[in-house]
Amino acid sequence: MAAEVGTALAALHAAMRDVLALPYTALSDADLLDVCEGIQDVRNLAPAVEHRAIAALGAQSTPAAIGAKSWPVVLATRLGISVKEARRRCADAAELGPRVSLTGEALAPKREHIAAAQADGALTPDHVAELFKFFTKCPDWVTYAEQCRLEEKLVTGAIGADPETVRQAVDHAVFLLDQDGPAPTDNPPTKPFGITFGPQQPDGSYHLRGKVSAEFKATFDPIDEKLAAPGMCNPTDETPCISGTPSQQQIDSDQRPAPQRRHDAMLTAMRLLLAHKDLGQINGLPATLLITTTLQELEKAAGVAITAGGTKLSIPDLIRLASQALHYLAVYDEHTGVPLYLGRARRTASAGQRLAIWARDRGCTRPGCTANGYRCQAHHATTDFSKGGLTDADALALACGCDNRLVGDAPNKWTTRINNHGQCEWIPPQLLDRGQHRTNTYHHPETLLADLTRDQKTGSETHAKQAADTEPDTAIARGNDLSDRPAIPPELLDQNHQQPNTNHHPDTQPADHPRDTTSSTTRDTNHHNGNGDRNSGDTHNNNGSGDDGESDCHPA
Secondary structure, eight states: OHHHHHHHHHHHHHHHHHHHTSOGGGSOHHHHHHHHHHHHHHHHHHHHHHHHHHHHHHHHOOHHHHTSSSHHHHHHHHHOOOHHHHHHHHHHHHHHSOEEOTTSOEEOOTTHHHHHHHHTTOSOHHHHHHHHHHHHHSOTTSOHHHHHHHHHHHHHHHTTSOHHHHHHHHHHHHHHHOTTOSOOOSSOOOOOOEEEEOOOOTTSOOOEEEEOOHHHHHHHHHHHHHHTSTTBSOTTSSSOBOSSOOOHHHHHHOOOOHHHHHHHHHHHHHHHHHTOTTOOEETTEESSOEEEEEHHHHHHTOSEEEETTSOEEEHHHHHHHHHTSOEEEEETTSOOSSOOBOTTSOSSOOHHHHHHHHHHHOBOOSTTOOOBGGGEEEEEOSSOGGGTOOOBGGGEEEEEHHHHTTBSSSTTSBEEEEOTTSOEEEEOOGGGOSSOOSSOOTTOHHHHHHHHHHHHHHTHHHHHHHHHTOBTTTTBOOSOOOTTSOOOOGGGOOGGGOOOOOOOOTTOOOOBOOSSEEEEEEOOSSOOOOTTOTTSTTOOOOOOOOOTTTOTTSOO
């Protein structure tokens, strides 16, 4: 069967290469439009093929058996697509792919008419997306049989029509079904309370939106009245007033509008909260503001610093933060005070090791994972502690809890190792291996830009270096030389501690570290002692939270 699949896919690739090789500049208008139409026919048919493959895959296997947390993660890893796109394809396959009953009987797709038209190549992906909106908007009281009847009519009308016409037909069908709108209820549905931050803007700011409860607002009111009053918490004052009563001069010179005063009040309240000594730890990292940057950027007072949560701060902002709190700076090529090498003395990483590893990795090291440093554990990347691995900083790496548990000896497990540049490489199980990068550059985008600049300047020298980085055991050349990424300095390494093979430890907790990087960790004067925190000390922590995609821990 494998030979049959290979032959069919090879024929498909060969046909596409033949089309790609056509002499386009010599073709007539009619020929060029025929090419576009033919390619669109292929696009229309491709989802139907994929739906059958995904449906069959789900019927005969599980994501864990392949080495992933979910089917979207399987597709994202093997196909190199986003988890969002993989999730959409899985959802479409559940609606349009063949089904099997509990007794093993073959069933038609849930949306049988759309699936049949798609398999005939009569519907474009845009048509399918518009038709699906009917089921999203359809009132709950409409039975499945009635939905199928209306689906058949909509599909018949959609064939040959443009997507905008299909959208209009769907909206009209929903209107006819529910002309009076939803029935009144004594308990109308309410949007859940929550606060959401948008992506960081080019100027470093964030857009904030959300819905809060009456209790939240009532609790915030006295904070707003006190800390957002004119003259309070003014960052432009030489010594901002954060308690008591501001001077008349501070009040008179305060030119901030009310929304800006409220922003500064909330910022001050959060700083006061971070000053509380009972906040404990987050996966072994201090529950405080952790920031890493390079010594060169600090000396120039220019550049970007990165927090453990992934927020980018300008160096002037970092310096201002450092002036407002007790902080420490660790220049790692001169640093010898924090114990980075514990050998077999303990399984869990020390606070110093976690900080060192975090400054190096910034987040989960599995390629594609977006989990930040706060959401990660310290992972024994060379050899698992239970098999003789050492709890040394150069043998540890950050991994979110869900990715940490993917590592093991079984054929469906991932393996990890530390390469010659001090980076953690993740080798996927066979069914997920498409030759992708072994290291995660999501948390180090500057390395990709640095490689681009280096390519422009040195050309062949860079290619030679990349060739030297080819792994002999996998025969895969790493496309990105990440040697500029912070790593544990060579003078701190005990080469006798390096061990080649790989395993994981789901209970270890996060850490952090740099090479000739300066790690600036800002904390409050009342630094926590970890008392009462469920993640402090040697407590096991398998709580790998993250943005699924995945990490479940990344978006998927």
